[in-house]
Amino acid sequence: MYQGGTANATASILLSSNESSSRNVTLSVSERYERDKRQQFIQERVIVSWAKAKGIWHDNLDTIKGKELFAEGGEAKVFANDGDTNVIKILSTEYFITPQFALDRITLHNTLFPGAALKITGFGRNSKGEFQFLVEQPFIQGTPATQAEIDEFITKAGFIKSTKDRGNTFFNDDLYISDLHDENVIKTPNDNLIVIDADIRLNTPELNRNGKYEINNSIISSLSVNNIINNMTKQLNQQEESLRVPSTSSKMSNKEWAEAVKKRQAITKAYESNYMKNL
Known part of the structure; x- marks a missing residue:
């Protein structure tokens, strides 16, 4: 259920995220921004302390x-040498x-898009002091897909192309996906499309696409960072094995992928209830 590596799952658990199916959308854009900036400071502090303790801080x-x-x-710098199988x-x-x-x-x-899954290996700050994730991803050989190919690929998986946004944005009841352009979708020599990067979000009401999810990140301020880490250590150790989710082969055909995505809607539902509500 937790995909993106143990570091992703652990950091998410430490942040104590909570989701519910109703949303109060009375906050203005500036109010939501101020709320998120306050959460940013708290969340970064939690991850920094944990990552330093684990030796994955840079x-x-x-x-x-x-x-x-x-x-x-x-959003990213990409590093690789000739012959590397991962970036x-x-x-x-x-x-x-x-x-x-x-x-x-x-x-x-x-x-x-498990064929180009991201695995978090560390966290850090750059020389400007900006918070960063360090991740690995398979290097996908191929050529840029056309927008027509991308449109067909995504709509077959049950997404609707948005007429209110730029031409590479799609949504369904659960998810909102944008940034699906030719630089982010690769066509392999076997004519399969692999998405290497996209802006994917739970479809919330503020996106104005019939979304229903509330995102209400909260940290119990009375708990110190050390208390949060100590309280979670035993549970995290027990979960280590269950966090290792096998990834799907990037050789999956477009048809197989579309069928798999429809089945994965159930996973998204479980993600909402288990990953967000029960932590």
């Missing part, structure tokens, strides 16, 4: 030793404000 996370800068965008990404959380939203995005990406 200061000055701007480059990867021994790796060449392969590509760079607004290493330094992901910025700035776009999502809170680390929890970024962790959720990774889990949702891996649920829908």
Whole structure:
């Protein structure tokens, strides 16, 4: 159920995220931003303490030793050498404000697109002091897919193309996916499409796409970071084995993928109830 590696699952549990099916949408955009900025400070502090204790914290996370800068965008730097089967990404959380939203995005990406699953291996700050995730992802060989191919690929999986957003945005009752353009979707030599990057969110009312999920990240302020970590250690150790979810082969055909995504709607429902509510 927890996809994205043990570090993803552990960090998510420590952040004590909570979801419910009703949402109060009376907050203005500026009020939501201020709320999320407050949560950002608390969540980053929790992850920093835990990551340092686990030895997966990195200061000055701007480059990867021994790796060449392969590509760079607004949200990520990608590193790889010739012949590598995986790429290493330094992901910025700035776009999502809170680390929890970024962790959720990774889990949702891996649920829908396991052929290019992201595995968190560490956390850090760059030289500007910005919070970063360190992740690995399979290197997908192929060529950029056309927008027509992407549209057909995603709509067959039960998503509707949005007419209110830019042309690479899709949604259904559960999820909202954008940024599905030719640089983020690769067509393999076997003519299968693999999504290597996308903005995936639970479909909330504030997106104005008939969404129904409330995201209400909360940390019990009276608990110290050390207390949170100590309280979770025993539970996390027991969960280590169950967190290892096998990924689906990137050789899955487009038809098989579409059928799998429809089945994974049940996983999304379970994700909502188990991952969000019961922590």
